[in-house]
Amino acid sequence: MASRAPTLAADLSLRGRPAARSLWSEAFRRFRRHRLAAFGAVVLVFMVAAVLVGPFVYRVPIDEIDFKAKLQGPSWAHPLGTDDLGQDLLARILYGGRISLAVGIAAMLIAVTIGVSVGAAAGHFGGTTDHTLMRLTDLFLSLPQLPLLLLIVYLFRDALKKVLGPEAGIFIMIVVVIGGLRWMPVARLVRAQFLSLREKEFVEAARSLGAPALRQVARHILPNALGPVIVAGTIDVAAAIIAESSLSFLGLGFPPDIPTWGRILFDAKDNLDFAPHWAVFPGTAIFLTVLSINYIGDGLRDALDPRKVLGQ
Amino acid sequence: MMDEAEAIRALARDVKAGRTSRRRFVQTMVGLGLTAPMAAQMLTAAGVAAQPKPAVFAPTRRGGGGHLKTLWWQAPTLLNPHFATGTKDADAARIFYEPLAGFDPDGNLTPILAAEAPSVGAGTLAKDLTWVTWRLKKNVTWHDGKPFTADDVVFTYEFVADPATAAVTSGAYREISRIEKVDSHTVKLTFTKPQPFWSDAFCGNRGMIIPKHQFDAYRGARSREAPANLKPVGTGPFKCSDFKPGDIVKGEIHAAYHVANRPFFDTMEMKGGGDATSAARAVLQTGEYDYAWNMQVEDDILRRLEQGGKGRVNIWPTGNPEHIQCNFSDPWTEVEGERSHPKSTHPFLSDLAVRQALNLLVDRAAVQEQIYGRQGQTSANFLNAPSRYFSKNTRWEFNVDKANAVLDAAGWKRGADGVRAKDGKRLKMLYQSSINAPRQKNQQIVKQAAARAGIELELKSVVASVFFSSDAANPDTYAHFSADLQMYNTTMTAPDAQYFMNQFCSWEAASKANKYQGRNATRWRNEEYDRAYQAADSEVDPVKRAALFIKMNDLVIQHVVVIPVLWRNGVSASALKLAGMDLNGWDSTFWHLPYWYRA
Numbered sequence: 001m002a003s004r005a006p007t008l009a010a011d012l013s014l015r016g017r018p019a020a021r022s023l024w025s026e027a028f029r030r031f032r033r034h035r036l037a038a039f040g041a042v043v044l045v046f047m048v049a050a051v052l053v054g055p056f057v058y059r060v061p062i063d064e065i066d067f068k069a070k071l072q073g074p075s076w077a078h079p080l081g082t083d084d085l086g087q088d089l090l091a092r093i094l095y096g097g098r099i100s101l102a103v104g105i106a107a108m109l110i111a112v113t114i115g116v117s118v119g120a121a122a123g124h125f126g127g128t129t130d131h132t133l134m135r136l137t138d139l140f141l142s143l144p145q146l147p148l149l150l151l152i153v154y155l156f157r158d159a160l161k162k163v164l165g166p167e168a169g170i171f172i173m174i175v176v177v178i179g180g181l182r183w184m185p186v187a188r189l190v191r192a193q194f195l196s197l198r199e200k201e202f203v204e205a206a207r208s209l210g211a212p213a214l215r216q217v218a219r220h221i222l223p224n225a226l227g228p229v230i231v232a233g234t235i236d237v238a239a240a241i242i243a244e245s246s247l248s249f250l251g252l253g254f255p256p257d258i259p260t261w262g263r264i265l266f267d268a269k270d271n272l273d274f275a276p277h278w279a280v281f282p283g284t285a286i287f288l289t290v291l292s293i294n295y296i297g298d299g300l301r302d303a304l305d306p307r308k309v310l311g312q
Numbered sequence: 313m314m315d316e317a318e319a320i321r322a323l324a325r326d327v328k329a330g331r332t333s334r335r336r337f338v339q340t341m342v343g344l345g346l347t348a349p350m351a352a353q354m355l356t357a358a359g360v361a362a363q364p365k366p367a368v369f370a371p372t373r374r375g376g377g378g379h380l381k382t383l384w385w386q387a388p389t390l391l392n393p394h395f396a397t398g399t400k401d402a403d404a405a406r407i408f409y410e411p412l413a414g415f416d417p418d419g420n421l422t423p424i425l426a427a428e429a430p431s432v433g434a435g436t437l438a439k440d441l442t443w444v445t446w447r448l449k450k451n452v453t454w455h456d457g458k459p460f461t462a463d464d465v466v467f468t469y470e471f472v473a474d475p476a477t478a479a480v481t482s483g484a485y486r487e488i489s490r491i492e493k494v495d496s497h498t499v500k501l502t503f504t505k506p507q508p509f510w511s512d513a514f515c516g517n518r519g520m521i522i523p524k525h526q527f528d529a530y531r532g533a534r535s536r537e538a539p540a541n542l543k544p545v546g547t548g549p550f551k552c553s554d555f556k557p558g559d560i561v562k563g564e565i566h567a568a569y570h571v572a573n574r575p576f577f578d579t580m581e582m583k584g585g586g587d588a589t590s591a592a593r594a595v596l597q598t599g600e601y602d603y604a605w606n607m608q609v610e611d612d613i614l615r616r617l618e619q620g621g622k623g624r625v626n627i628w629p630t631g632n633p634e635h636i637q638c639n640f641s642d643p644w645t646e647v648e649g650e651r652s653h654p655k656s657t658h659p660f661l662s663d664l665a666v667r668q669a670l671n672l673l674v675d676r677a678a679v680q681e682q683i684y685g686r687q688g689q690t691s692a693n694f695l696n697a698p699s700r701y702f703s704k705n706t707r708w709e710f711n712v713d714k715a716n717a718v719l720d721a722a723g724w725k726r727g728a729d730g731v732r733a734k735d736g737k738r739l740k741m742l743y744q745s746s747i748n749a750p751r752q753k754n755q756q757i758v759k760q761a762a763a764r765a766g767i768e769l770e771l772k773s774v775v776a777s778v779f780f781s782s783d784a785a786n787p788d789t790y791a792h793f794s795a796d797l798q799m800y801n802t803t804m805t806a807p808d809a810q811y812f813m814n815q816f817c818s819w820e821a822a823s824k825a826n827k828y829q830g831r832n833a834t835r836w837r838n839e840e841y842d843r844a845y846q847a848a849d850s851e852v853d854p855v856k857r858a859a860l861f862i863k864m865n866d867l868v869i870q871h872v873v874v875i876p877v878l879w880r881n882g883v884s885a886s887a888l889k890l891a892g893m894d895l896n897g898w899d900s901t902f903w904h905l906p907y908w909y910r911a
Contacts, residue, residue, distance in 0.1 A: 065760050067682050084610070085682075085753055154787075166770060256752045256773040257759060270589045270613055270749065 030303035037299020040292035047289055051097035060091040062259060071275045081277040083267065092259035093282055099254065100241050100261040101289065103175055107240035110179025112233045115186025116222070122187070123194025124217055134191070141184045152177055153252045170254055178243045186232050193225035227301035234297030238290035261286050369892055369909050370573075375565050377576035377910055382603040385591045387558045387584020392541040393520035394472050394479040397782070399803075399900075402517045403605070404561045404582055406902040408455070408546035411519030412446055412465070413511065414903040417628060417896035419698050419807030421511050425449055425460065425521060425547060425570075427497075430510075441506045441852050446514065448497040452570040454523050455544075455551040462493040465514065467524035476532035481518040483811065488513060506850045508857055509808040516806060516899045521547070549575035549906040559584060569906065576892075576909040589613065595885040596623040602890050602910075605901055607883040608748055611685025614885075621888075627686055628882045630897030631697035631804030631812065634688065636674065636743075636758070636797055636875040638667050641835040643742075643794050652793045654821040654835045660737050661796060665722030667872035670797070672715040673761040674875050676708060683750045684878055691879035695865040697897070700854070701809050703862040706869045708876070715765040724766070732766035741796035744772040744788075746779040751799060754877065769797075784827040791828035798833070801880055807898040809861045810849060816868055817845050836873045 031037055060078075066086035073081045080089040122133040153173065160169035197203060198221060206220050245262015247253035254260060261282045268279035388404035389397070396402040412426040421429040427447040430436035436445040452460035469491045472479040490502040501513065513519060526545050530538035544552050547570065550563030561582045565575060583601070586594075591604040596617035607614060607625065614625050638661045639652060647653035660666050676690040692706035724732040724739060732739045743758065745751040752773055759769040772795060774788045779800070787794045804812045814820055818837035822830035841864055848860040868874060882897050889911045894904040 063756065063760060065757060067678060070682070084612070085756060250747075250775050255771045256747075257756050257771045267749065267752075270609070274616055 027300070027303040031299050034299035034302055036295040037302075040295030040299070043288055043292040044296065047097065047285070047292070048101065051094055051101060054094035055091070055098075058090060058094060060088045062091045062095045063087060063257065071271065071278070073275075073277050080281045081275075083264075083278055084271065084275070089264070089278065089281055092264060093261070093285055096259040096261050096264060096282070097285060099171070099258065100244065100286070103171070103178070103244045103260075104237040104241040104289070106175040107179040107182070107243075108233050108236040110175060111182040111236050111240075112186055112229060113183075114180070115183035115232075116190050116229060118183065119187035119190025120194060120217055120222065120225075123191035124198060124213065124221065126195075130191070133187070137184045137187050140181070143181075145181050148181070149177055149247065150250075150252065153247075157252075166255070167258075174244055174247060174253055175240075178240045178247075182236050182239065186229055186236075189228045189232055190225055193228065194221055197221045197224055223304065226304050230297045230300045230304070231294075234293040237293050238286075241286060241289070369576075369907070369911075371576060371909070372573060374567070374569070374573050374575070375578045378578060380577040380580035380603075380908065380910075381601045382580065382582045382605070383586070383591045383594055383601045384582055384584045384605045385586045385588050388561055388582070389557045390541050391544045391552070391555060391561070392522070392538070393517070394477070394481045394522070395536070395541065396480060396517075398780075399606075400584060403900050403902055405520060405544065406517070406548070406900040407550050407561065407563050407580070407582065407905060408544040408548045408552055409520035409522065410547050411516055411521065412448070412514040413516075413519075414900075415516050415807055415896065415898035417894060417898075419896075419898050421515065423449070425452060437510070441503070441508060441510055443500060443502045444507075444510050445494065445498060445500045448499065449570060450497055452547050453568045454525075454547055455566055456523075456526075457568070458523065458525055460521070460523075460547050461496050462499045463496075464521050464524050465499045466491055466493050467528065468514070468521045471522065471527055471531060471535065474532045474535075477535045479535075484512040484518040506852045508848075508851060508854070509806065509810055512806060512808070512811075516903075518805075550580055553579070571906050574906040576907075592617055592885050595887060596620055596625070599623065599887065602887045603893075604885045607687075607885055608750065610683055610750055610753075611687055614883075615685070623885050623887050625686070626882075626884045626886055626893070626895055628895050628897060629697060630880060630882045631695070631807075631809075632801050632880040632882075632897070633691070633694050633696060633874075633876050634754075634799065634801045634878040634880050635694060636670075636799045636877060637793070637834045638670070638836075638873060638875075639793050639796050639798075639834060640837075640873075641793075643796060648824075650824045651787070652822075652835065654823050654837075658796070660734075660739060661741075663722060664872065665718050666724070666739065669715040669718045669765060669767070670762070671872045671875050672709060672711050672718070673765055673767070674758055674877060675710040675761055676877055677710065678757060679754050680878055683753050684880070686881065687883050688878040688880045691876050692869060693865050693879075694868050694874055694876050695809055695813065695861060696879045697804065698807050698809075700858045701861040701865070703865045703869075705862070705866050710761075712761060712764045719765060719767075726766045730763075730766060731768045738768070739766060740768040740770065742772055743769045743797040743799070744774060744779075744795040745799040746776040746790075747773045748776065754799065782829065784824075789828065791822040791830070791833055793822070793833050793835070799877065804897065813845060813848075813861060813864050816841055816864070816873060818842055834873050836868075836871070838867060838871065841867045 064087060069078065069082050069086040070084050071082060072078060075081070078088050078090065080093065082088060118133050118137065122130040156173060157170070160173050163169065164172060203216060203220050206216050242262060244253055244260060245266060248260060248263050264282040265279055268275070268282070272279055384400050384403065386398065386400040388400045390401060391405050391408065393402060393405035393409050396405055410424045413421045413423045413429055416422050423429050425448060427449045428434070430444045430446060432439055436447065438444065446465070448462060448465065454460060469485055469488065471477055472482050473485045473488070487503045487505065487507055488501050489504045492500045494500050503510065514521070523545055526540040527535070527538055542555055542557065549566055549569050551566050552561070553564045554560070554562040562579070564579045565577070569575065588606065588608045592607050592609050592614060594601045595604040596614070597620045599622035618625055639658055640662060641652040641654055642656035642658050643652045645656060647656045680688055680690045690708070692708035693703050695701050695703070719732055724734045727733050727738070743755060745755055755771045759771060762769050778786060778788050779790055781789055783789060786792070790798055790800055802812070802815065815831040816834070816836060817832060820830045820832035821835045821837065822828045822833050844860050844864050848857050851857040851860060882895060884895065884901070886893065890908065891911050892904065892907040892909045894907070895901060
C-alpha cells in the first residue's frame, strides 16, 4: 500500500502535465511482474533471434541431399538429426522458422487490424453501421473457408507471382488470405467491449468535454478493450502457422521444397514411429512459439487492464 | 532380324500342330532373351489357345469364408463400369459385373462369361483378325434371377457405343463395325479393319457386361439416371447389399454364381478413403483389414510395417512408367487465349540439348534405391511391358559433368547467379507433380542435380484429385500442363500397347479445343511417330507389330520427349492368410475375386 501513495499523490497534483507514467510504461512495468509472460517473451525473442541470425552462423545448406545420412538421430554433424533425404534438420528448421513466424505474425496483425476497425466502428456508432458491419461479419463467418481459399488462390496466385516473384507473391497471398478470414471473432469481441465501455462514466466525461469520436475511441475506449483482443491475436498466430501448413499440404502454399515448420511436420508424420526426432523438433518449435505467445498475451492482458490489481 | 522372326513363326506353328510342347516354346523364347508372358502372347497371336492355370484351392461348397474387408484409399462414387472415372470405380464395379474374359498375370485371356477364349483353331477368330465369335457360358444368371444371354452382350455394345451415353470405355468398341447375335449364346463381332488387339472389347476392365433388362430404358442421354448405376445388378460373385457413394460398397454372396463352389467369402466390403500410409497400417500393422490397394508409400515404411507379421506386401510387374514430361508448347504465353497451346513452341525446351541435359540429371538409381525399393526398376524406356515391346536400344545415365558439357556446347552460358542463359532466356523451369511423398522427394533430388548443371527448378505440387481431374476449367491438371516439366505415372491398362502409345500422337495433343481430353500432354508432334503408330494399328503380324512399338518407344526416348524415371511395380498389402488373388497389371484387382480365399 505504501508504494501506491506517491503515485496517487502525483496523479492528484495539478501540475498541468498528465502523470509521469503513461499507460504504456505502466503496462510494461506490470508486464515484467508477470513471470510466465516474461518467460514467454524471452523464449520468443530467442526464437526470433535464432531464425534471423541462425542461418548466418549455422551455414549447413538446407537442401544438401545425402542418402548415407538419412533418418539419423541427433549427432555432432547434424545437431537435430536428418530427414529421409539426409538433409540437415537444424538448418531446415531455422530457415523454415523465418517463414512460419513471419506468416503467423503478419496474418495475426492483419486479422487484428481489420477486426478492431470493424468492431470499433460497429460498437461505437451503433445503429445502421452496426447492423451492416455485423451482418458482414456473419457473412464472413458463414463462408466455407477452404473452397474460398482455393478460389482466391486460383484467381490471384499467378498474377501475384508475376508481379512479386514466387516467394514474396505467395507470402503476401497466404498472409492476406489467412488474416482476411480470421478477423471476425476479433470484431465481435471488440464490438461487445465497446457496447459496454461507451456507456461508462469516463467515456461520457470525455464526450461531454467535447472529444471527437476518433479520440474517444483511440484514447479512452480502445485501450480498455484491448485485453481480449490480444488474447485472440495470440491464438491467431498459432492458427495461422497451422493454416499455412494445411495450405502447403494442399499444394497451394509455398513450393514443396521450402521447409516451413508445418511442412516438415507433415513430411515427418509417416516416420513417427521410427524417426521421432524428425517430428519432435519442428513440433517443439511450433509448441514453444505458440505457448510463449499465449503467455505474452496473457501478461499483456493483465498489464493493459487498468482495473486489474496485481498482487505483490 | 527377319530370319529370326521367321524361325519364331515356324516354331509357333509347330506348337499349334502339336509337334512342340507349349513349355518348350516358352523356354526357347526365354533363351532368346524374351520373357514368358511375351512368348505366351506370341502363341495366342499364332492361334494357340492359352492353358488355364489350375486353381490351387478347391473348396467343396460355396461360401463359408466369412467377411472380407478391403480398403481403397480413394472411394468409389458410382458403380456403372462404363462410367468409371478412375481405378476405384472400375474396381468397385468389378465386384458385381464381369467381362467375357479377364487377363491373367501373363496377359493371357481367361474366359469368365465366355465359354472359351476365341482362337483361330476353333474357328472363332478370323486369321486376318477382322472378326471374332464369342461363345457365351450357359446357365449364368443375373443377381435378380434373369438369365444372361447374347442380348445382354449386344445391348452392352449399343449402350457403350452410343455417343450420347458418353461412356469412358467407348474407345474399346470404336472399331466394331457390326455386332450380331448368332444364337442365344453366341455373338459375332466384325471389325472395320484388322484388329491386332481384338480382345479389347468385352474383356478386362473395359469389357464388363451390363444387363439389358435393367438399362434398356436408360439409353443415351438418359443413361446417367439409371437406378442401377448405384444399385448394380450383375453376374459377379457378390450382390450389392449397400453402397454409400464416396464411402463404402458392401456385397453378399450371389447364391447362383456360375462357378461351382465359389466364392469363398459370404460377405465383403470395399471401404474407401484415407491415405495410402494409413491403409498400409490397417492391413500390415493392426490387421483390421484383409486387403489394401495401391500402396504408394516409401518402401522403407512398408518394410517396417511388414515386420509386424500381420500382413505382407504383394508386388507384381506392370507396364506403368513413372516419367518426367517435357512441355513442347509454351506454358508462359497465351496463344488464342490458351496457355501451352499446341501451336506455340517452348522457349528453351524446344532445344534438344536442354532436354538431353535434363535426361542426364535424373539420378534414377538413387530414386529407385532410396525411395521406391521393391516397388520399381530403373529403365531407359517408356514402354516396358509386355516384354515383347521392351526396347534394348536405349541407355540411361546420370552424369552432371556430361550435362554441363552438353549445355556448354549448345551455347547456354552461366550467368552471375549460376543459372545458364542464352539469347536472354534463362534456364529456369517450373517442375510440377501431384502430391505424393515419393514424388516430392524425387522432385527435390532432380532439383539438386539440375542446380549443379546451372538449371534452376521451381517445384510445385498439386493435390492429386485436381492434378488428375478432367476438369477443363482448372489450369492445374496434367493435361493443361501449365508448367515446363511434370512427373506422373501413366497406367497401362491392357496387355497391348496401342492405346498406351497414342499419348504421343500429334492428333492427341491436349488443348482447349478438345476440352483437354487429348492424351498427348507434352504436345510433341512427330510425323515418323504418327506413321509408325498407324502402321501398328492394323499390323496383324505380332513380330512386325512389336518392332513398330519398339521404334515408337525409341523415337520418344531419342527426342527426350519424356524422361523415364522408374518402371513401377504394382504394390498392395494383404493379410498373411489371404490368397488366390492372382494380382496383375492388366486387369482389375478384383478380376479373380471369386477365387480369393483365406487359408
